[in-house]
Amino acid sequence: MGWMAWTLPTALFFAGIALLLVAMTVWQTVSPGRERKGFLPLTTSRGDRLFIGLLASAYGHLLVLALTDWPLWVATAICATGMAIIMKWG
């Protein structure tokens, strides 16, 4: 595993993603969600919204890094809010 050059932050990041996927699976099994249409211009399931949220967050972080000098947690905070909005009303 040495060649993979693990660091604590990236390990936490991937653990978080894995947990998120497990949680989504459990949630879907316990109370199945249906596809619906929110403010996004397409019908989405929970999983779709999660993906859209994550992808948008990735782009959000890159934008902040490219265009501003803000510390990264600001970007994370904004993206987390956006993510919640997409999950709830998207």
Added chain:
Amino acid sequence: MRLRKSLVMLVYLLFVLVPIYSLVNMSFKSNREILGGLTLWPTAPTLDNYRVVFTEPTWYTSYLNSLSYVSMNMLISLLVALPAAYAFSRYRFLGDKHMFFWLLTNRMAPPAVFLLPFFQLYSAVGLFDTPIAVALAHCLFNVPLAVWILEGFMSSVPKEIDETAYIDGYTFPKFFIRIFLPMIRPGIGVTAFFCFMFSWVELLLARTLTSVDAKPIVAQMTRTVSASGIDWGVLAAAGVVALLPGIAVIYFVRNHVAKGFALGRV
């Protein structure tokens, strides 16, 4: 109208064939003639270039190396993709769409992105410079493609066939191998052809994951620069030889290849 169509087709085929003709033409020339000026056919035809390709060990072993990883890749891709494609074409399950999308992204991802970790990964597991490393690496884009094409072909087989077979007491493996696979034979043939094709023509990963023992033909061809410059004649002969297996394979699937290009979904 018909005449105009034939004319368009002829002009396009000419456009396709001229470069290939120039490759074949070049392979029968000596280097002196190639570099001496433009000739439309070999003035002094020679088989020397082919002799080099077929007798020099570095050339024919690299050819065999390519054949070995390509066939391994074809076999692995088909073996894992067949059941998966059946699952996608017949059932809905938790996360099926996301799984399919994820597979698709791997077909679309540029090999350059995976270059660095692949080199490290296959060195770490001790597979560097073996054909199996290249075969596994090529699975990255061939397996998703195989699933995609096979799913299209399988979806055009009516579901009633499965149901009747299960009622008749067939178990799943028996039904799958005895009844279902023969029905989608053209699909399997076309999928094998596509796996072959994309593995055969790929250079970047094949070159990065091999050095000496498993060097593929495509990498060997990029290393023909000797002291006296590029050996164009041998390069052209090797190119012609590298073209032949593809032509042989496509002949067998010619009637279904168009549907294959549409990934089975027309």
Added chain:
Amino acid sequence: MKPYNNKAWWLVLPVFVLVAFSAIIPMMTVVNYSVQDIFDPSTRYFVGTEWYREILADPRLHDSLLRQFIYSFCVLAIEVPLGIVVALSMPRRGLGVPFSLILLSLPLLVPWNVVGTIWQIIGREDIGLYGWILNSLGLDYNYASNPRDAWITVLVMDVWHWTSLVALLCYSGLRSIPDVYYQAARIDRASHWAVFRFIQLPKLKNVLLIAVMLRFMDSFMIYTEPFVLTGGGPGTATTFLSQTLTQMALGQFDLGRAAAFSLIYFLIILLVTWVFYTAMTHNDNKE
């Protein structure tokens, strides 16, 4: 409607394991590399998002990204209409069908580096047919020294290499139109344009979506052909994303920067793939 059955996962599992091995593990490694400054496996420092900040401001990324988008756009703008025209001109029956199918597929079977070699020769003004013709016509054509000529040669090479794919896709779409439609059109004395617009084009929509997606993606990751033909030059005129990345990763062994570049590259691919995939499933659902 397909039955819902989670046991189907067992059938997908082998694919998942295999692709995970060659996709997820490397992807994790790339992420790890991208946040560190690595000198050798034991000497590495966590640098956070420094590489991203640097690469996002790097003109090499901007330039090759711009070139890449222009290139992929040109590829689509030429290959898709040309492919449709060729597909419409394909013979419908008889010996011409397998004959033209095999001839059309030929460029697709040529190993990518050989494609580069072929065009390298054929474009030379002293010994290549096309280069010689162009120069005899009085054009000062030289792909090795003139950026515009190099660019055009790479583009023509791609058209030669891949238009057949679009043509074959469209051909198989056209073949699935029942003859009845054409007969009805003949009775109505519909013009050729009307037949194309209202019978053939709608049927082609699905395959065209696949064609556009495959052509966009594959031209977006083009590496071997321009690498062999021009080596990315003259200057950086034909250096596309994959080549910039490969130079960074293997040429300069600049792990951190290359990894950050890889991830940005991958994110672009991810977004575009998602858009196409959504459009495709949307289409399927409507039918």
